Amino acid sequence: xxxxxEKTHFENxxxxxxxxxxxKIIGDIISESNIRIDGEVQGNITTSAKVVIGENGLLxxxxxxxxxxxEGRIEGKLMVEGLLILRxxxxxxxxxxxxxxxxxxxxxxLGACKMGAAGNQKMSTSVSSxxxxxxxxxLY
Numbered sequence: 001x002x003x004x005x006e007k008t009h010f011e012n013x014x015x016x017x018x019x020x021x022x023x024k025i026i027g028d029i030i031s032e033s034n035i036r037i038d039g040e041v042q043g044n045i046t047t048s049a050k051v052v053i054g055e056n057g058l059l060x061x062x063x064x065x066x067x068x069x070x071e072g073r074i075e076g077k078l079m080v081e082g083l084l085i086l087r088x089x090x091x092x093x094x095x096x097x098x099x100x101x102x103x104x105x106x107x108x109x110l111g112a113c114k115m116g117a118a119g120n121q122k123m124s125t126s127v128s129s130x131x132x133x134x135x136x137x138x139l140y
Contacts, residue, residue: 021056055089
């Protein structure tokens with residue numbers, strides 16, 4: 001038998017939630033799969049996978065995920081456990097907490113950035129405080 005590496009959620013291309021251009025969501029998105037945003041989201045996005053914000057994508061809210069690749073615009077806090085890529089066309093207005101950061105020439109970023117242990121500490125604090133605010137009997 002061949003030893004095959006199991007794909008994690010964000011490596012599996014079959015598990016992608018897509019929001020196409022011209023679509024707008026008002027409210028929070030919670031998922032365990034990859035998310036691609038080419039439309040507009042007014043709310044928070046939380047996932048244990050990868051998030052891609054396309055060139056025409058807009059997020060007005062906070063983003064918490066494993067990895068992120070941003071081409072569009074975000075107005076809110078970014079909490080990325082792994083690698084955050086800010087592409088040439090990206091425009092970020094908010095604080096960043098991440099372990100790894102790649103910024104292409106031309107990207108716009110207005111805010112503070114905390115990396116490594118400082119970023120992880122802030123992320124775990126945010127997660128625990130967010131879960132403390134939710135009622136015990138909340139169903140998703």
